[in-house]
Amino acid sequence: MKFQALYRKYRPKNFDEVVGQKVTIQILKNAIENNHISHAYLFYGPRGTGKTSIAKILSRTINCESPKNGVPCEKCDSCKISIEPGCVDIIEIDAASNNGVDEIRELKNKISFVPSELKYKVYIVDEVHMLSTGAFNALLKTLEEPPEHAIFVLATTELQKVPLTIISRCQTLEFRKIDTQSMTQKLKEISTKENIDIDDTALSEISKYSNGGLRDAIGLLEKAAAYTDKTITANTIKEISGNVSEQDLNDFITLFQNKNIEQLIVKINDFYNEGIDLLKLANNIIEYLRDEIVLEKKYDRSLCKLINELDQMVTLMEKSENPKIIFEVTIINCLLDEEPIKETKTEFKQSNEVKEELKKNIKEPVESNKIDENIIEIRVGNTLYNPQKTIISEIRSNWDKIKDLAFDEQYGNIARLLSSDTMPVAASDTNIILISKLNGIATQVNSDIDVVNKIINQTFGGKYMVVCLSEDDWKKYTAEYKNNKDKFKYQEEPKNEKTKKTLKDKAKELFDE
Numbered sequence: 368m369k370f371q372a373l374y375r376k377y378r379p380k381n382f383d384e385v386v387g388q389k390v391t392i393q394i395l396k397n398a399i400e401n402n403h404i405s406h407a408y409l410f411y412g413p414r415g416t417g418k419t420s421i422a423k424i425l426s427r428t429i430n431c432e433s434p435k436n437g438v439p440c441e442k443c444d445s446c447k448i449s450i451e452p453g454c455v456d457i458i459e460i461d462a463a464s465n466n467g468v469d470e471i472r473e474l475k476n477k478i479s480f481v482p483s484e485l486k487y488k489v490y491i492v493d494e495v496h497m498l499s500t501g502a503f504n505a506l507l508k509t510l511e512e513p514p515e516h517a518i519f520v521l522a523t524t525e526l527q528k529v530p531l532t533i534i535s536r537c538q539t540l541e542f543r544k545i546d547t548q549s550m551t552q553k554l555k556e557i558s559t560k561e562n563i564d565i566d567d568t569a570l571s572e573i574s575k576y577s578n579g580g581l582r583d584a585i586g587l588l589e590k591a592a593a594y595t596d597k598t599i600t601a602n603t604i605k606e607i608s609g610n611v612s613e614q615d616l617n618d619f620i621t622l623f624q625n626k627n628i629e630q631l632i633v634k635i636n637d638f639y640n641e642g643i644d645l646l647k648l649a650n651n652i653i654e655y656l657r658d659e660i661v662l663e664k665k666y667d668r669s670l671c672k673l674i675n676e677l678d679q680m681v682t683l684m685e686k687s688e689n690p691k692i693i694f695e696v697t698i699i700n701c702l703l704d705e706e707p708i709k710e711t712k713t714e715f716k717q718s719n720e721v722k723e724e725l726k727k728n729i730k731e732p733v734e735s736n737k738i739d740e741n742i743i744e745i746r747v748g749n750t751l752y753n754p755q756k757t758i759i760s761e762i763r764s765n766w767d768k769i770k771d772l773a774f775d776e777q778y779g780n781i782a783r784l785l786s787s788d789t790m791p792v793a794a795s796d797t798n799i800i801l802i803s804k805l806n807g808i809a810t811q812v813n814s815d816i817d818v819v820n821k822i823i824n825q826t827f828g829g830k831y832m833v834v835c836l837s838e839d840d841w842k843k844y845t846a847e848y849k850n851n852k853d854k855f856k857y858q859e860e861p862k863n864e865k866t867k868k869t870l871k872d873k874a875k876e877l878f879d880e
Contacts, residue, residue: 372586373561374589379420380441380450381439382424382428382438385421386545386549387543387545388543391540391541394540395421396436396438400437406517407520407536407537408422408521408539409495409521409526409529409540410542411524411525411526411540412524412544414580415580415581416580417542417545418493419491419493419522422522423457426457429486429487429489429518430449430487430489432446445484445485445486449485454484454485457489458474458488458489458490461494462493462502463493463494463497471506474506475506475509478514478517490520494522495523495529496525496528506533519537544580545580546579547575550573550574550577551567551573555570564598565588565591568601569600573587573591590607591604591607609642611648616651617655618634619634619652620656623701623702624670628698628699635691645684645690646685653674653678660674676700680693680694692770695770696783696786697787700783738814742860743834746798746833747834748857748858749857749858750793750798751844751848752857753857754794755794759793759794761827763790766786768827769823769826770786773786781818781822785819789808789809789812789835790803794831797830798832799831801834802835802838802841805837806839808835809836812833813835819835
């Protein structure tokens with residue numbers, strides 16, 4: 368017998384075999400029992416939650432000659448015909464590969480033909496959000512006035528991409544993530560039938576990792592069974608899914624609670640060198656801490672704070688070219704707020720020489736000078752007018768050098784802010800543009816712009832003038848540049864001449880009149 372993937376082998380054949388989706392199943396069963404079947408359904412929700420499976424079950428059930436309690440009898444001729452892969456009256460369309468207007472027009476032309484063997488002709492359109500605008504328009508009229516023998520079942524993972532005109536003509540049913548308990552029970556049932564030796568902790572781990580998608584969970588179970596002929600444990604699942612073991616997570620949290628920054632950095636480096644996805648690692652730590660705090664009732668303010676910091680960090684890491692740096696600095700920042708800087712000066716010993724080199728020309732605190740809006744516009748305009756890809760590429764690839772000043776008493780705060788919360792996006796011969804996700808961070812950087820200029824010029828060389836924008840402001844500037852490039856011309860910045868006045872000068876000003 369030809370091998371069949373487990374998720375296909377155990378695909379539900381009727382409503383009673385479906386895991387989760389209790390509300391949706393009850394609605395469909397009642398509609399069939401009361402003969403109130405809609406002409407068009409729209410199933411939406413996360414992948415792997417049963418949308419296509421239930422669409423197929425619905426198509427077989429409404430064509431069954433004697434359904435019982437909304438379940439097909441599986442014995443009549445219609446049931447036997449509808450379960451065959453080549454059934455001509457149940458048409459499955461993949462909108463991802465058939466998304467053009469011509470395909471929908473062809474469907475529109477054929478829909479008037481009565482079913483060949485069944486009562487209803489059912490069209491299942493998967494990933495319907497992938498249809499083009501023209502295809503949606505062609506589908507619109509068909510959905511509004513379909514022939515009595517035709518029923519549409521549309522399925523999508525991205526409801527927001529489906530036009531409201533389509534949604535309003537369908538009965539929409541939401542598919543939710545499958546709860547952990549139901550999923551674990553189903554996986555246990557499959558494991559027993561397939562003689563897969565797996566312990567309960569591994570089943571729970573698969574359920575957590577699959578994030579509510581049963582198809583992914585069954586796929587991971589099958590992968591684990593192929594990986595080892597021994598008992599599948601939680602660590603087995605972590606190995607094949609790229610997650611870290613519970614012991615490693617426990618060690619990491621212990622180091623954090625002991626405020627051992629040096630060993631934390633070593634641990635992060637170890638994870639990175641082992642090929643662990645740092646985004647996954649961050650989410651694993653969040654889940655682990657949640658269990659510790661909520662389930663184990665180990666209420667700890669610092670751990671709650673770490674969850675918040677890691678949650679914000681994940682968004683930054685997704686957009687960053689250097690996620691490892693963001694991870695390191697976030698962990699350090701969490702501890703620096705509770706620990707005096709003097710106690711952390713031993714960190715980054717390998718970078719002492721670089722740090723001292725950077726500090727040579729930063730001997731005295733620089734008087735901060737807040738940048739005004741006019742200067743911001745000039746610096747952005749000059750950068751967009753003459754962008755230098757080589758310069759920005761070099762700065763981006765070496766951006767982590769700034770963290771060598773993370774523990775400097777005078778400049779550590781700004782250095783940490785720059786390395787963890789900003790990102791260089793553009794540069795010219797004279798300017799560098801940084802962006803931050805938060806407007807408040809951009810304002811803070813611009814308020815200490817003289818110190819920022821000093822740090823960046825000593826780190827990267829050159830004589831750059833820096834400006835920091837929020838992500839939204841940067842999008843506005845780039846959009847404006849695309850629409851009207853001629854507006855952006857090079858401009859000289861007005862000089863800010865500061866002269867120290869002597870007592871004689873001040874007296875002259877007072878008594879000049």
